[in-house]
Amino acid sequence: MEMVKKEIEQVKQAEQRAQERIQAARGEAEWIIKKAREKAHREAEAIRQRARQQAEEAVAAARAEAEKEAKKIEKQGTREAERLRQAASDRIPPTAKAVVGNILE
Numbered sequence: 001m002e003m004v005k006k007e008i009e010q011v012k013q014a015e016q017r018a019q020e021r022i023q024a025a026r027g028e029a030e031w032i033i034k035k036a037r038e039k040a041h042r043e044a045e046a047i048r049q050r051a052r053q054q055a056e057e058a059v060a061a062a063r064a065e066a067e068k069e070a071k072k073i074e075k076q077g078t079r080e081a082e083r084l085r086q087a088a089s090d091r092i093p094p095t096a097k098a099v100v101g102n103i104l105e
Helices: 002-104
Strands: none
Touching: none
16 A cells, blocks of 8 residues: 555656646746747837838938929929010010000001
């Protein structure tokens, strides 16, 4: 009977050691999962930051292109307005002479 008690005690000790190893493995697994989540969060944040930076760069490039195009259009408009003003100025003296001529007749 003594031998059976020893064997039972050894089995209990083996179970206890197994439980301790299971708990240690569980703790290690939880730590690994926590670190993996932290790494995934950092990587996701880095991806968001890169995307945000790329979007800001695209907006800045589009804004610069729009400003360049606006200046070009403004310059063309100014030239066209000057041309029209000059054309109108060139027609004033003949028109004025015709009006004066009609009045004097």
